[in-house]
Amino acid sequence: GQQVMQIPQYQHVQEGEDFTTYCNSSTTLSNIQWYKQRPGGHPVFLIQLVKSGEVKKQKRLTFQFGEAKKNSSLHITATQTTDVGTYFCAGDYNNAGNMLTFGGGTRLMVKP
Amino acid sequence: SAVISQKPSRDICQRGTSLTIQCQVDSQVTMMFWYRQQPGQSLTLIATANQGSEATYESGFVIDKFPISRPNLTFSTLTVSNMSPEDSSIYLCSVGLNSYEQYFGPGTRLTVT
Numbered sequence: 001g002q003q004v005m006q007i008p009q010y011q012h013v014q015e016g017e018d019f020t021t022y023c024n025s026s027t028t029l030s031n032i033q034w035y036k037q038r039p040g041g042h043p044v045f046l047i048q049l050v051k052s053g054e055v056k057k058q059k060r061l062t063f064q065f066g067e068a069k070k071n072s073s074l075h076i077t078a079t080q081t082t083d084v085g086t087y088f089c090a091g092d093y094n095n096a097g098n099m100l101t102f103g104g105g106t107r108l109m110v111k112p
Numbered sequence: 113s114a115v116i117s118q119k120p121s122r123d124i125c126q127r128g129t130s131l132t133i134q135c136q137v138d139s140q141v142t143m144m145f146w147y148r149q150q151p152g153q154s155l156t157l158i159a160t161a162n163q164g165s166e167a168t169y170e171s172g173f174v175i176d177k178f179p180i181s182r183p184n185l186t187f188s189t190l191t192v193s194n195m196s197p198e199d200s201s202i203y204l205c206s207v208g209l210n211s212y213e214q215y216f217g218p219g220t221r222l223t224v225t
Contacts, residue, residue, distance in 0.1 A: 031212065033212065033213065033214075041218075042204060042216040042217065042218050042219050043155065043204075043206075043214075043216050044216070045213040045214060045215065048212050048213060088154065088155070092212065099157070099160075100157065100214065101157075102154045102155045102156075103154065104153075104154045105153075105154050107152075
């Protein structure tokens with residue numbers, strides 16, 4: 001079946017360091033979404049990427065969608081303690097918006 | 113955006129019993145989804161619940177175990193039937209807006225003893 005692999009599983013960084021999480025799909029995606037889940041919270045939608053090679057920025061967060069629409073990355077510049085949480089990518093294979101396949105998530109821990 | 117509430121927020125249940133989880137949305141939505149998330153793990157889609165039709169279940173989930181109701185455009189229930197300790201998990205409902213982004217409820221933390 002369709003799978004979305006996400007690495008790394010965990011990442012410890014010192015506050016101020018950069019952080020990147022990567023997602024890879026075995027087959028072409030229609031679009032990819034990113035969610036953040038704070039400890040004890042629920043996933044919160046961050047962004048959707050649709051176009052091949054698309055790059056979007058939200059303040060210190062940069063999201064990229066690969067040219068082949070099979071991989072994506074989330075990069076955080078100069079992490080802050082408020083960035084702590086688990087970041088999930090979620091692949092949409094049929095553009096119906098209702099069949100998201102979530103990656104395993106990357107848990108980010110930031111040391112002050 | 114959408115505001116979603118779930119009841120109960122948590123429960124401890126004995127094996128063999130059933131628990132019904134409620135999901136309420138503050139606006140009318142077509143698509144509602146139920147997920148399971150074991151502690152420290154990713155989200156697994158259980159089923160899609162659209163008003164006016166039978167729920168669509170993902171591989172590994174069956175209606176007898178996880179019956180779902182969707183009586184109107186703002187409400188849905190998920191029942192976890194004949195529970196075993198393996199059903200201990202967080203159950204989340206979500207709604208689809210704008211044809212893609214999903215908004216999640218706060219979750220129901222279920223422990224089966």
